[in-house]
Amino acid sequence: MKMTSTKIIIVEDERPARDLVRTYLKEFPDLEILGEYDNGFDGLKAINELKPDAIFLDVQMPKLTGFELLEVLEHQPEVIFTTAYDQFAIRAFERNAVDYLLKPFSKERFREAISKLKLRLESKQKGVKEESGIEKIRQHFAESDERLHRVVIKKSGKIHVISTGDINFLEAQDDYVMIYTDEGKYLKQQTMKYFEQHLDSQQFVRVHRSYIANITCIERIEPYEKSNFVLILKDGNKVPVSRSGMQVLKENLDF
């Protein structure tokens, strides 16, 4: 094996699509396929363990989507998206992923993507300090107005996928946000602003500088100290409400 061989992992849930990428890759003997995975969970595990230089990543996959996978990845390879339909505003990520291939793609288009990948890897080797592509992809998602349906969290080595509807409330903790559900609490490196922006505003209200509450989980609202209020949630937790938070609550709950 050559020392310069580039290690590749394919994460794609459809067999014919994996076949296609593998067949196209045959003409590049310096690219070595470490493995192929048909769902996000297995792909994630393999990427963290095998540490490939680049991954071919489908977006629509069971268990964990391509974007969710990138969120919790420890090892950060270069990414080439392969997707059928531009539903996820892929174009916004174009500059940051090495490339994105819209299925079905031609051999020429594939070669182009590989050339870009090699260029990117070369400049990386030369030590050109570049912000990681994945970091930019994450940033782009944070700035978009894409609605969040579930949250992926790493907790003691395990990956938890939480439906946003199961979140009772969120609490700011420095650079992190603590997410409270009936199953337990999860710490996620993210800003309150991010959650305020991406959670369904019909359901989640920023009641306090440090708190976002799921209004379907509110049991009652009680006065607290002078002119402040506190939410008593169905799970027994108490969430403070600021004066401006109370205004927003009044509008949302219509009282």
Added chain:
Amino acid sequence: MSHPITGNRRSVVIYSLVWLMVSVTQGVLYHYFLHFSLAVLVSDALTSNLLFGFLGLLAWYPTRYIPFQRQSPLYSILAHVVAGIVVMGIWVLLTVGILNALFASQTDYTEFLNQTVAWRAMLGGLIYLVLVLIYYLVSNNQKLQERLQQEERLKGLVRDAELNLLKSQINPHFLFNSLNSIASLTMTNPDEAREMIIRLSDFLRYSLKHRENEYVPLSEELGRMKDYLAIEKVRFGEKLLYEFDISEECEEFPVPTMIFQPLFDNAIRHSVYESVDPVTIRFSCMRDQGHMKAVVSNDFDPEVPSMKGTGLGLQNVRQRISLAYKEKGGVHWTGENGVFTVSILFPRIYI
């Protein structure tokens, strides 16, 4: 439909002016040819014409509620003759009664009045006929306007519905992923690639038929749905399993084209897409007293947090069924114990 005269102020004014002119004309004629006193002339003209003017307004109602039927004009004519005789009877009796009572002492006038009863009735009948014809004209015109407006509205609705259907029918994910599978198969298995292209073509051609909103035998609809599933099967392999249980008595039952497509699409989107374990999609149907009940069910993992909203495709199916069969048909769905079930009730129809 509102009354064409009392319905708006302008018509009321015109109608009143017409009757005022008739009254004046009648008064002038009486004055020149018959030499009664002014009180008599004015009373006669006003009484008969005011009454007629009022009764004439009522003539709208028989026109409104006795629709002119081309197939049996005799019935309509008879109805109007009866209504006309009743109205004219009331008019003549009231006019003659009132005038007789007012001028009982002037025998030459009451004699004249009683002699002209038949003439008055005939003249009144003629005017009544003219009024009825005018009413018909107006009402037909109104109906035409309303129908045009309704047609315009319906056209808009149909366009929207068609657009929504076309949008919802073929999931772009399905189309592009299938094409990608074909691209892959051309290298690894050209025979299967050809089969898949043929299936995809059959399915797409069938889905275009949809615009005509026609009915096809259940067996044909399911044939194309099997094409659809076979294409998805190439993509998902062993992850997608399907079973069809079609009893012979259901095969010829007419169903709207593509009515089952959203059901299978839903099953694939919400369970196969999201699962790593095999998912079985089942179809069954049965006949009961001329009706047919068809059931599509699939396994799903209730633990998996769903990515997408549910129910849009199903709402679409429900809307189509209710458009096609009114309240006789129905769509119901439940998700219990890890099995999602949708059933459609098709009433017996005659085509």
